[in-house]
Amino acid sequence: xxxxxxxxxSLLKSAAAGLVTAPVFGIERAxxxxxxxxxxxxxxxxxxxxxxxxxxxxxxxxxxxxxxxxEEENVPETIAVQxxxxxxxxxxxxxxxxxxxxxxxxxxxxxxxxxxxQVEFRHAIGLWQKDKHPSNAGSYYAYLHQxxxxxxxxxxxxxxxxxxxxxxxxxxxxxLSNINAFAMGVRKVNPTATVxxxxxxxxxxxxxxxEAANALADSGCDVLTCHVDSPKVVVETAEKRGVKSCGHxxxxxxxxxxxxxxxxxxxWETVYKYFADLLAKGQKLPNFERGGYDKDYVQNTAFxxxxxxxAKKAAAAAIADLKAxxxxxxxxxxxxxxxxxxxxxxxxxxxxxxxxxxNYLVEGVVGSMT
Amino acid sequence: MSETTTSLEAxxxxxxxxxxxxxxxxxxxxxxxxxxxxxxxxxxIFSLFLLALGKSPVTFFDLLWRGGYGSAFSxxxxxxxxxxxxxxxxxxxxxxxxxxxIIGGEGALVLGGFAAAVVALPLLGHAPPWVVMxxxxxxxxxxxxxxIAIVGALRHHRGVNETIASLLMFYxxxxxxxxxxxGALRSPVxxxxxxxxxxxxxxxxxxxxxxxxxxxxxxxxxxxxxxxxLMTRTTFGFAARVAGGNVRAxxxxxxxxxxxxxISCALAGASAGIAGxxxxxxxxxxxxxxxxAGYGFTGILVSFLARHNPLAIPPVAVLxxxxxxxxxxIQRRMGLPDATxxxxxGLIFVVILISETLYGRFAIFDREAKR
Numbered sequence: 001x002x003x004x005x006x007x008x009x010s011l012l013k014s015a016a017a018g019l020v021t022a023p024v025f026g027i028e029r030a031x032x033x034x035x036x037x038x039x040x041x042x043x044x045x046x047x048x049x050x051x052x053x054x055x056x057x058x059x060x061x062x063x064x065x066x067x068x069x070x071e072e073e074n075v076p077e078t079i080a081v082q083x084x085x086x087x088x089x090x091x092x093x094x095x096x097x098x099x100x101x102x103x104x105x106x107x108x109x110x111x112x113x114x115x116x117x118q119v120e121f122r123h124a125i126g127l128w129q130k131d132k133h134p135s136n137a138g139s140y141y142a143y144l145h146q147x148x149x150x151x152x153x154x155x156x157x158x159x160x161x162x163x164x165x166x167x168x169x170x171x172x173x174x175x176l177s178n179i180n181a182f183a184m185g186v187r188k189v190n191p192t193a194t195v196x197x198x199x200x201x202x203x204x205x206x207x208x209x210x211e212a213a214n215a216l217a218d219s220g221c222d223v224l225t226c227h228v229d230s231p232k233v234v235v236e237t238a239e240k241r242g243v244k245s246c247g248h249x250x251x252x253x254x255x256x257x258x259x260x261x262x263x264x265x266x267x268w269e270t271v272y273k274y275f276a277d278l279l280a281k282g283q284k285l286p287n288f289e290r291g292g293y294d295k296d297y298v299q300n301t302a303f304x305x306x307x308x309x310x311a312k313k314a315a316a317a318a319i320a321d322l323k324a325x326x327x328x329x330x331x332x333x334x335x336x337x338x339x340x341x342x343x344x345x346x347x348x349x350x351x352x353x354x355x356x357x358x359n360y361l362v363e364g365v366v367g368s369m370t
Numbered sequence: 371m372s373e374t375t376t377s378l379e380a381x382x383x384x385x386x387x388x389x390x391x392x393x394x395x396x397x398x399x400x401x402x403x404x405x406x407x408x409x410x411x412x413x414x415i416f417s418l419f420l421l422a423l424g425k426s427p428v429t430f431f432d433l434l435w436r437g438g439y440g441s442a443f444s445x446x447x448x449x450x451x452x453x454x455x456x457x458x459x460x461x462x463x464x465x466x467x468x469x470x471x472i473i474g475g476e477g478a479l480v481l482g483g484f485a486a487a488v489v490a491l492p493l494l495g496h497a498p499p500w501v502v503m504x505x506x507x508x509x510x511x512x513x514x515x516x517x518i519a520i521v522g523a524l525r526h527h528r529g530v531n532e533t534i535a536s537l538l539m540f541y542x543x544x545x546x547x548x549x550x551x552x553g554a555l556r557s558p559v560x561x562x563x564x565x566x567x568x569x570x571x572x573x574x575x576x577x578x579x580x581x582x583x584x585x586x587x588x589x590x591x592x593x594x595x596x597x598x599x600l601m602t603r604t605t606f607g608f609a610a611r612v613a614g615g616n617v618r619a620x621x622x623x624x625x626x627x628x629x630x631x632x633i634s635c636a637l638a639g640a641s642a643g644i645a646g647x648x649x650x651x652x653x654x655x656x657x658x659x660x661x662x663a664g665y666g667f668t669g670i671l672v673s674f675l676a677r678h679n680p681l682a683i684p685p686v687a688v689l690x691x692x693x694x695x696x697x698x699x700i701q702r703r704m705g706l707p708d709a710t711x712x713x714x715x716g717l718i719f720v721v722i723l724i725s726e727t728l729y730g731r732f733a734i735f736d737r738e739a740k741r
Contacts, residue, residue: 044708072698074708077563077660079653083447084698090443091699102563103660107653125562170552173561201548202659357561370553 034066035095035279037272038088040081041073042101043204049230049249050203054100054124056250057268067276070094077103085112089119096279098272100124102172105139113137120285122275124268125174127356128288138285140271143292144174144249145181145355146322147264148225150300151246152185152195153318154262155223157311158244159186162193165216167226167234169203171369175227176358178248178264179365182225184329187364189314196221197367203229213237223261223306235260244306251301260304262315270296292350293322325350335360336367400735405675408725409689412717419713425704437699438692449583452684452691454479456590457645458669459676459683460597461518461638465532466678467601468634469614472521474536475642476666477543478514482643483650484547485513487566487657488555494570502573507647514643515636517543522635526628532635544662551658565658575652586648590684593641597680600637610634642666668694671719690715 045055062069070092088094105126113121113134126139183195198212225246226234238245239256247263291297331342417427461475489509493502524530557567601607613620613627676682697711
């Protein structure tokens with residue numbers, strides 16, 4: 001009994017001592033001479049998709065002399081991401097934070113940008129607005145829909161049935177713009193073809209993605225593509241069913257040696273290196289950075305066995321046009337309910353925010369957003 | 371548990387007082403030493419796991435300390451993650467006294483947060499914060515309590531297993547949230563993250579002055595104390611414990627078992643609903659899919675580690691909050707995957723469950739042996 005009391009007392013003592021000395025430890029930073037950049041992912045870094053596309057770029061960024069990259073994966077879109085940012089700033093001395101998931105932007109990144117005005121925050125895809133958001137925050141986006149348009153052109157010339165399938169996560173702008181771009185590409189080279197879309201409802205639902213892929217293959221689609229976090233399941237299922245596929249986010253060419261046509265890939269590396277370079281030179285980072293093929297922000301995966309010669313040629317020509325920043329969206333354009341979206345003769349510039357606020361499916365897409 | 375209480379209550383006599391007090395202390399000591407021992411054992415097993423990966427356990431625990439508890443910032447980081455865990459752990463602990471294993475607190479959290487955001491919608495711009503904030507709070511409590519009360523009612527009236535029912539109802543809760551947030555209640559403000567209309571800064575819950583943590587933490591601690599009082603100092607709590615100990619005996623005593631089950635579940639759900647309220651009103655400012663962040667599931671571990679004792683829940687929640695807070699630092703400094711901390715959490719959970727069999731096995735804690 002006495003012994004127990006003693007040990008309890010000493011336990012309490014040491015606990016109290018721990019509490020008192022705790023603040024003395026203070027904040028200790030990892031010594032970093034040059035620039036420290038923090039990158040935050042919402043999922044695993046090796047997901048064959050969205051997060052991997054960023055992680056590949058982070059790897060390239062690490063090779064830049066004077067740049068230290070700290071990464072954290074599986075960070076939820078809650079207070080956790082605020083604390084991760086704060087931890088990267090306080091403990092690792094990060095001067096630039098890349099937040100790569102939709103839900104990180106508001107309120108989390110905005111709050112942290114207000115709290116740490118000397119640190120730069122940039123968000124993938126978010127819509128930074130000058131009058132609403134802090135000036136040390138911003139957003140960057142690569143026009144992946146341009147690469148999906150190229151996918152569509154290659155797919156439209158590689159299909160036999162004229163029926164193509166698109167498996168999509170959620171009916172939000174960035175996804176809708178990719179579906180529409182794919183469909184416009186398909187119908188440019190194959191005006192009677194249709195793109196059937198299935199929404200799974202969330203970013204990562206492998207079982208439902210496989211079901212959707214099978215359902216589309218059953219209904220006669222002979223090319224499948226998708227916009228979900230990890231296209232692995234869709235591309236693999238397509239290959240198993242003997243239908244062709246186009247990729248998304250990162251390269252899935254190795255998953256479908258027989259039917260892979262091409263894929264829409266981000267090239268975040270260009271954006272990240274550009275930002276690191278500006279900071280090294282002591283220059284202000286742009287708050288609203290956008291770009292597509294013209295700035296080397298997106299690319300298409302090298303053609304696979306599923307692409308016909310005709311498809312390769314047409315896709316290469318489309319890429320050349322996009323590199324020259326030629327607009328690819330123009331009127332007359334109707335949505336799939338017959339409502340006019342663009343009047344005849346109207347041409348949409350590749351940098352027009354119109355393309356980022358898509359809330360309709362274009363003509364030729366079979367399916368509904370609700 | 372009920373055995374301890376009866377012996378304490380019986381020990382009112384002059385002669386029995388010291389012996390019974392000693393017995394009570396020893397029981398309390400047992401309830402502290404065994405879980406701490408379990409945590410130490412899991413840390414030891416985890417160290418072997420790290421060594422197998424070629425990583426240093428010393429570095430790991432050093433980073434764990436620094437990331438979770440080593441500085442003012444890490445304490446803030448820990449406590450901010452602690453708050454929701456207290457509420458969701460109480461959602462497990464209260465029905466556990468009746469022998470119910472409710473694991474779907476996450477569903478009540480999601481719907482609580484959703485209800486809070488929805489109730490605010492018609493009031494925004496028309497009512498002052500002192501109307502909006504209580505309305506949101508009550509709506510969250512109500513939604514959460516109804517959700518888990520359904521589980522209790524199904525259990526009592528239809529014999530549906532409450533564990534499975536509560537888990538499956540979590541998926542329904544998320545589906546309901548997504549259906550409205552991506553449909554009728556979607557705000558046009560954010561094109562890429564479907565959410566309800568933001569409640570605005572004036573309706574947000576502030577921080578506890580000087581702590582940098584929102585008021586949810588203080589609410590959580592108070593609620594834990596209230597639950598303790600309810601369970602140990604009231605006839606309701608006594609009846610619940612009797613029903614949890616032996617349902618037939620409770621029925622024979624004429625206790626309203628069904629009502630006890632449904633009320634306990636409603637209280638549990640209300641607690642998880644409050645967690646949802648604070649997620650919306652103190653952090654997100656709107657309801658969206660980020661509400662389902664796993665607090666409800668970590669709360670299960672917290673409650674089991676606290677042996678469903680409401681007073682033990684806040685300190686255990688601090689432990690798990692610290693693990694989560696340090697997780698990021700460990701990832702960045704040691705190059706370990708995010709799952710590492712989850713492996714440690716899982717180990718702690720399994721060892722705690724195994725250690726349940728140790729109660730009453732050590733002579734040192736046994737009053738009879740001491741005599």
